[in-house]
Amino acid sequence: MQASFTVHYGLRCAAGEDPQEKARGIALEQTVELPAACLREDIADTWVGRIQQLQPAADGRWQCSIRYDARLAGGELTQLLNTLFGNISLKSGIRVEGVDWPEELLGAFGGPGHGITGLRRLTEVPEGLPLTCTALKPVGYTARELANLAYRFALGGVDIIKDDHGLADQPSAPFRERLSACQAAVERANRETGGSSRYFPNVTAPVHLLEERLLAARNAGCRGVLISPWLCGLDSLRWARDRSGLALMAHPALTGGQMGGEHGLTPALLLGELFRLAGADASIYPNTGGRFGFSEATCRQINDALRRPLGALLPAAPTPGGGMDARSAPHWIERYGPDTIVLIGGSLYAQGDITAAARGLLQALGRD
Amino acid sequence: MQASFTVHYGLRCAAGEDPQEKARGIALEQTVELPAACLREDIADTWVGRIQQLQPAADGRWQCSIRYDARLAGGELTQLLNTLFGNISLKSGIRVEGVDWPEELLGAFGGPGHGITGLRRLTEVPEGLPLTCTALKPVGYTARELANLAYRFALGGVDIIKDDHGLADQPSAPFRERLSACQAAVERANRETGGSSRYFPNVTAPVHLLEERLLAARNAGCRGVLISPWLCGLDSLRWARDRSGLALMAHPALTGGQMGGEHGLTPALLLGELFRLAGADASIYPNTGGRFGFSEATCRQINDALRRPLGALLPAAPTPGGGMDARSAPHWIERYGPDTIVLIGGSLYAQGDITAAARGLLQALGRD
Numbered sequence: 001m002q003a004s005f006t007v008h009y010g011l012r013c014a015a016g017e018d019p020q021e022k023a024r025g026i027a028l029e030q031t032v033e034l035p036a037a038c039l040r041e042d043i044a045d046t047w048v049g050r051i052q053q054l055q056p057a058a059d060g061r062w063q064c065s066i067r068y069d070a071r072l073a074g075g076e077l078t079q080l081l082n083t084l085f086g087n088i089s090l091k092s093g094i095r096v097e098g099v100d101w102p103e104e105l106l107g108a109f110g111g112p113g114h115g116i117t118g119l120r121r122l123t124e125v126p127e128g129l130p131l132t133c134t135a136l137k138p139v140g141y142t143a144r145e146l147a148n149l150a151y152r153f154a155l156g157g158v159d160i161i162k163d164d165h166g167l168a169d170q171p172s173a174p175f176r177e178r179l180s181a182c183q184a185a186v187e188r189a190n191r192e193t194g195g196s197s198r199y200f201p202n203v204t205a206p207v208h209l210l211e212e213r214l215l216a217a218r219n220a221g222c223r224g225v226l227i228s229p230w231l232c233g234l235d236s237l238r239w240a241r242d243r244s245g246l247a248l249m250a251h252p253a254l255t256g257g258q259m260g261g262e263h264g265l266t267p268a269l270l271l272g273e274l275f276r277l278a279g280a281d282a283s284i285y286p287n288t289g290g291r292f293g294f295s296e297a298t299c300r301q302i303n304d305a306l307r308r309p310l311g312a313l314l315p316a317a318p319t320p321g322g323g324m325d326a327r328s329a330p331h332w333i334e335r336y337g338p339d340t341i342v343l344i345g346g347s348l349y350a351q352g353d354i355t356a357a358a359r360g361l362l363q364a365l366g367r368d
Numbered sequence: 369m370q371a372s373f374t375v376h377y378g379l380r381c382a383a384g385e386d387p388q389e390k391a392r393g394i395a396l397e398q399t400v401e402l403p404a405a406c407l408r409e410d411i412a413d414t415w416v417g418r419i420q421q422l423q424p425a426a427d428g429r430w431q432c433s434i435r436y437d438a439r440l441a442g443g444e445l446t447q448l449l450n451t452l453f454g455n456i457s458l459k460s461g462i463r464v465e466g467v468d469w470p471e472e473l474l475g476a477f478g479g480p481g482h483g484i485t486g487l488r489r490l491t492e493v494p495e496g497l498p499l500t501c502t503a504l505k506p507v508g509y510t511a512r513e514l515a516n517l518a519y520r521f522a523l524g525g526v527d528i529i530k531d532d533h534g535l536a537d538q539p540s541a542p543f544r545e546r547l548s549a550c551q552a553a554v555e556r557a558n559r560e561t562g563g564s565s566r567y568f569p570n571v572t573a574p575v576h577l578l579e580e581r582l583l584a585a586r587n588a589g590c591r592g593v594l595i596s597p598w599l600c601g602l603d604s605l606r607w608a609r610d611r612s613g614l615a616l617m618a619h620p621a622l623t624g625g626q627m628g629g630e631h632g633l634t635p636a637l638l639l640g641e642l643f644r645l646a647g648a649d650a651s652i653y654p655n656t657g658g659r660f661g662f663s664e665a666t667c668r669q670i671n672d673a674l675r676r677p678l679g680a681l682l683p684a685a686p687t688p689g690g691g692m693d694a695r696s697a698p699h700w701i702e703r704y705g706p707d708t709i710v711l712i713g714g715s716l717y718a719q720g721d722i723t724a725a726a727r728g729l730l731q732a733l734g735r736d
Contacts, residue, residue, distance in 0.1 A: 031534065032508065033505055033506065033534060033714070034506050035718065071539055074537045074539075075537070076573060078572050078574055082536075082572070083534070085624075086622050087624075089624030090620060090654050090661075138411055140414055141411070168447035169443070169444060169447075171439055204446050207604055207607035231447075231449055232446055233604065236575055242576075253450050253457070256453075293458075322458070349406045350405065350406055
């Protein structure tokens with residue numbers, strides 16, 4: 001029996017649209033891209049998706065499950081994404097809600113290289129306590145100014161001090177200069193405090209520069225990096241893991257348009273399962289109540305997708321952020337559990353003395 | 369005066385949402401990611417987006433234009449995308465409708481390496497006549513079977529015979545094997561007919577294989593390739609252009625979820641301007657009336673974005689496809705003009721004798 005993966009869809013049929021036909025359309029569109037009448041029997045039997053289930057859901061939509069031959073994905077994340085939502089992204093009323101992964105695909109893509117446990121090891125945060133993260137910003141600051149912020153955050157004990165995802169290679173703080181200044185600043189603070197803060201530079205970059213930035217980060221002594229998989233392509237995560245061995249924190253930039261509605265991928269599938277499958281050790285998402293619009297239920301689904309048992313894949317760390325108030329951090333850890341990274345930016349900056357603000361945050365989280 | 373680019377948005381305000389605040393939110397979110405109160409004056413003056421215009425539109429939405437310092441994009445397509453729709457993709461009711469590009473950015477990204485004129489040159493199709501394109505499929509066929517199709521399409525005179533975008537490196541027809549078989553088949557047909565059909569293999573691939581596939585295609589004698597920029601990352605287009613010199617046909621796989629609604633990018637911006645800017649010589653989109661849902665007005669906007677004067681960028685070829693009937697091709701050329709590539713797949717296959725079907729298509733388009 002050939003390995004297969006089953007994709008679960010929520011379908012919204014337009015007036016006059018037949019759910020059976022819509023499901024059949026997906027099974028053809030995502031595989032052979034030909035009308036059934038043009039297909040040889042062996043191709044139809046082997047390669048066309050098989051509708052396993054199609055039934056009405058409570059909200060007027062239809063639940064549909066289609067099984068695909070695992071060879072369709074060709075062992076490549078680019079083609080896996082294509083199979084999940086390539087051409088049907090151009091249709092409407094199709095939400096990809098989940099995937100039953102066979103061991104073959106999980107093994108081929110491999111998941112996190114470090115996982116939550118690895119992140120704990122490199123930041124020396126014991127089990128049972130949450131990790132903290134903040135962002136260096138704004139764009140426009142010089143490398144020296146950003147390094148100064150990094151130093152002060154590290155003095156305050158923040159575990160992961162990452163570049164803001166909008167810091168690329170702007171002339172105000174070019175990547176190389178920022179990398180060495182910020183890494184040196186965090187190392188200096190660690191020497192002074194005996195702490196283990198880590199600087200994660202943003203390596204999101206054009207194709208020809210991604211490798212250079214990754215290796216520069218590793219050579220500078222960084223233990224992890226930030227990357228935006230939707231800007232670089234999802235496979236950049238897997239490749240960065242394999243090429244650099246660094247811990248990877250994924251940023252959701254550009255993913256939003258494809259999530260959350262009745263057409264697209266669910267946040268749990270995209271920011272949870274797919275990012276984890278591709279190698280994210282931590283996945284940033286906009287927590288409920290911040291500047292963005294996820295519900296708490298959605299956030300919990302992302303957490304679950306990142307941490308639940310999934311073949312031999314390591315659990316990855318949910319990293320809620322996006323305008324969270326520092327004072328609410330203990331509340332969210334209580335709700336989401338300690339295997340979480342609390343990402344707080346603006347709310348620390350707003351307190352003026354960011355070292356004191358960071359210390360306060362750690363204290364509130366039982367980290368002192 | 370520092371170079372800048374202006375982005376035009378259509379905003380849909382939720383109940384109680386203030387348009388001024390929404391616009392201001394975008395200007396901060398896409399730049400400094402800090403509340404205005406946390407910003408030094410020089411940063412606020414230089415780096416935060418400047419609202420140039422904000423006025424109610426006829427449909428209850430708001431038209432908003434924000435000007436950004438061109439240095440924000442850092443000369444990189446990854447960061448340009450981030451600036452256009454990175455974090456705000458996670459909000460709602462924001463449609464990015466257009467960009468006023470400064471020469472600096474157009475020059476930095478460069479656009480098509482061949483353009484329509486270059487595609488005409490390599491297929492020997494004179495000015496004033498449209499080009500034709502078809503796709504090799506279905507997945508599941510062996511390299512030999514696909515090559516046989518390529519041969520028969522080439523005998524019929526189809527100009528560009530591309531892999532279906534779902535053909536990656538599946539075991540049924542591995543990339544290398546398919547590449548040599550299909551390229552040889554098209555060359556053989558060309559020798560027999562004296563024609564100039566071209567085989568464009570699909571090079572969409574994981575990061576570490578993209579270069580290998582591009583160069584393999586070039587070494588095999590191909591003059592162009594197919595690539596899905598949303599699967600590989602937008603910058604893969606620019607990089608493929610610079611690294612290989614091959615003509616690039618872009619496929620819209622995975623773009624759909626972010627287009628066409630009140631939140632996202634417009635099809636003309638994404639499949640037109642951005643793909644062209646990044647280096648696409650041809651951009652495939654789903655024509656109206658086929659399996660997907662674009663209106664004719666949307667298709668015309670894409671055509672315009674690909675062909676209109678834009679700095680020194682070459683015009684790229686609109687490539688309507690997606691379930692078009694061969695019989696309707698002359699109609700669409702009449703409407704879209706001859707600087708168009710007609711992409712017809714299933715409708716040729718459905719005729720059984722694909723060589724005769726292709727000849728019929730060319731005849732109908734005045735290409736005999």
